[in-house]
Amino acid sequence: MSVSNSLGRSVTDLAHSDWVLLLIPLVFFGTYLLCFLVVGAQSVALISAALCASLLVVDGLFVRPPTRR
DSSP: OOOOOOOBBHHHHHHHHHHHHHHHHHHHHHHHHHHHHHHHHHHHHHHHHHHHHHHHIIIIIIIIIOOOO
């Protein structure tokens, strides 16, 4: 017997998606640490600033695109 939530998805599907969402920050911080060890703190700071700026641009263009008036 399968247990479903209000959206009709099984509980095991939800648990799997939670693990996948947990992997995203782990992969990000693991890559960040590897870059820090390989290229040094100053380069990682520059890479982080560029990443933050690009995420803001992507958020503005694709996630919440400007609306026409």
